[in-house]
Amino acid sequence: MADVAEDLNYDCNYNMFLTKTMMGNLTAVNDREKVVRWMRKLATCNRTLAEMRLRNDFMYYLVLNVQNGELRPPFTENPPQGPLPALAHLLPGGAEAAGDEGAWIDSAFGKQKPMLYQHSPDGGAFLAAQPIPRCGAFCYLAVVSRAKP
DSSP states (O other): OHHHHHHHHHHHHHHHHHHHHTGGGOOOHHHHHHHHHHHHHHHTOOSSHHHHHHHHHHHHHHHHHHHHTOOOTTTTSOOOSSOGGGGGGGSTTGGGGGTOTTHHHHHHHTTOOOHHHHHSTTTTHHHHTSOOOSSSOOOOOOOOOOOOO
């Protein structure tokens, strides 16, 4: 468990570093101040592994916003005072971010899952956990090897 927490903290710190280095992409000083407030809020969210995972999800989307030079909700507002788990609905994906990662698959595809999910060894769990771009394409490439007979 300590290794998992250490990995989550490493990822968060790396994303904070990326955000700080790309802060120049934001032209409005007000936007930069909001990003700093969000980073301070997220830096305090490390009580449980679930909270740390959610914190890293927020950091990921914050990095994308700063990289694009434009803040999108929830980062257009200052971070709320409440605990981070209560803010999961603010992330793109809403309820899925709160912990029901596979729910969007069932709601989007009904009973028939895509062939990629049907043939995936984990039933599509890896793909369901990946962020979905608002525009553009999502590409997935898998390389596997099989033992020689």
